[in-house]
Amino acid sequence: MECFTMRVFALASLSALVLAAAPLAAQTYPSATDPRNNLKPGLHDAGIAIQGMRLITTAPKPPAFDSIRGLTFVNSDLAFRGNLVYQGNFAGFVIYDVSNPERPQILSTVECITSQGDPSIVGNLLFVSAEGAGNRNDCAKGGVQDPADHMAGVRIYDVSNPRAPRLVKNVQTCKGSHTHTVIPHPTDRGTIYIYVSGSQGARPETELAGCRNGADPADETNSLYRLDVIKVPLARPQDAEVVTGARIFTGLGPAPARGGRARPVRAAAGADSAEMAQMRMNGPRNCHDVTAYPAMNLLAGACSSYGILVDISNPEKPVRLDAVADTNFSLWHTAVFSNDGKKVVFTDEWGGGTSPNCQAQHPLEMGGNTTLMIGADRRLTQHAYFKIPTAQTPQENCVSHNGGLIPVPGRDIMVQGWYQGGVNVIDFTDPDKPFEIAFFDRGPVDAAPVEGQARGRGAIAGSWGAYWYNGLIYSAEMARGLDILELLPSEHLSANELAAAKLVMMEEYNPQSQPKLEWPAAFPVARSFLDQLARGNALPAARLAELASAIDAAERMTGTARRGALTNIVTSLRRDLEGSSDAARVRGLADALRGLAMATN
């Protein structure tokens, strides 16, 4: 590696430090003493730093994908249904049975060149994103010899028999599918929409009819400035087709600096052609990834230079509500909503995921997360940055990537993958002070290069995405397989909060289509709020002890006695509302106890 690649712009870095001290920064970054720094390299024997969780097992990749050089066989994203985990790979996908999380079983390995292979599951149908120029309709290796064989769009598999998936249809799209997002039909349960984010320009019309690159975002024939929308009749997936384009970019200009609002600018001297300059003046023309929150009719689009909030009440005619820019971010990458829909965390995939952008010289505000509030007016306000506080090595591709919520009642907690920066769990309840509560990280796959020796590309590895599903954390390790982790109680997370999170069970989970979390009536849910009131010193210690023993006593009772006891506690909580610095959690506790009372026969 050239020396130059290791040198960094000293003065600009100084300036970055000064800017990083602005109000959006809330954490110590980077930390020279973080246990994730300087871990031993290795593929299967790398050093591990872990806190607040334990690694249950790593299910290795199937032999067909067992290569670590470059991206050809890396794992991509995950989808979940029942006891099955669907793991995408740039060369196909794997279905794991995780009924016994200590011994995941591979039910099938489908070899099909499909970079990047992000999956979604809906019933018996598996949808897989295809973008690469070498993807073929017939899935085979060897590249595309005839453009008519090129597959870029969404592959649909019937996985009703998970041991024998069957390719039903390749839905071609003009820009291919980097990622995609399942959106339910507002009324018809037999129909879904798939929003397709294609990050490339349109394919030539000679390859796929009707595809066209143009400068006018409102032009219905222009393949750019739209998300392709596929409509899928679930009973007849062979009829799935692109029905419209979600034109959510029209009217945006080039991204302004943080806090600024978009405004059109005019092309000026230096533009090479009027059309090209106009295209640059229009702002983004596609998203990397969009996260839908169907229960709230919202969608958060991570779209090049903007984070965009969209109303999807009518999925065929989405309406942009707001767009924010922060030019510290290179590529707005993906989003996670808080369960109440009042916050959203966006990630920045600076460097595209293959660059080692978590080293000490890489600024906090580049390649991490940012937390935004969604106001009652459905406008976005940016609050803080968060980035893993480690100083990773030049051998570790690292940047903020995919994650999802952990269902702890009363708090906003997410788990997230950072490629070779590992997996971590972040509390963003206070949008100004996101903080880390647990992590898992391995050393790099590759050792540092030997002085003077030519160095190859090295392994691209790490967590593509990490998600909580039915009580455990699943992380798609690009090179090493599927990591299954268990979150543990810690100073930041009580046993009750963890027990409450484990009560939330889903039948199906596609992280890009965020489900509304609902907790059953259960004592751990009530005690979670009590633990949070204690942690925040929101009620006097004596009162907290009184409430704890009253709840314990109620749990020991049955029937009407229990119902009466619970109702009495709820009534008594009315006077705590005024005295507490955290009325919301007092209400949360009261609601949980009321729910328990109602559930008591």
Place this chain on the structure above:
Amino acid sequence: MMHFSQDDADRRPRRARTALLAVTALLLLLGACAGRGSAIATPAASTTAAGAPPSQGEDAHAGHDADAHAGHVMHDLPPVTLPAGSLVTEADVRFMQMMIGHHAQAVYMTRLAEHAGASDRVLKLAQKIDLSQAGEIALMQGWLVDYGQHAPDTDSWRRMSMPGMLTAAQLEQLSAARGRDFDRLFLRLMIAHHEGAIQMVADLLKSPRAGQEVDINVLANEIEAAQLAEIELMWQMLAELR
């Protein structure tokens, strides 16, 4: 972790603004390449005139017509030999080799900002481009090594001509510019430079069977996406400068 040396930090030029205590630590953290015997030029270590690229006329950042550019591609790279049936094409290899040079000139440009009295915002952008493209250079060099191809170094841009590259005259102009003039010129030239990179991606994808190997495909898409977003940002910054 990389190893850093005080030696190298001390070689770096100082300015009044760097007198802060933090700087010593920063330079220690950031400045090193001692012991590698590398002669990689940065603006601080060499004069730009001596390292000027071949002149390519004033159209260097103009009219991105693939055919017009075809005649302008000059380099002294060795011939490409690939095994029969390789998914990688000659165009892929050339793209990676040339893009190393293209990125290296961009990094060179960003380091001029360090001494040009650029605004904080331009410095920040320059830093982002520096870190981004320096990282990608390493990836491209690694890819070429993996495929047994010649991997140009970060000085190679002086012997290459590609869309969007600054001419010797433009480089001199940029080196001499200060303050607001630097900001304006830097943005204009970097927009053209980025447009050139996007043109190189488009040219790659037009070549028969090129861009199909996954690493090159992902990298080409990433370069296009990142630089499109930065062009947009630079237009906005330019508009705000006026």
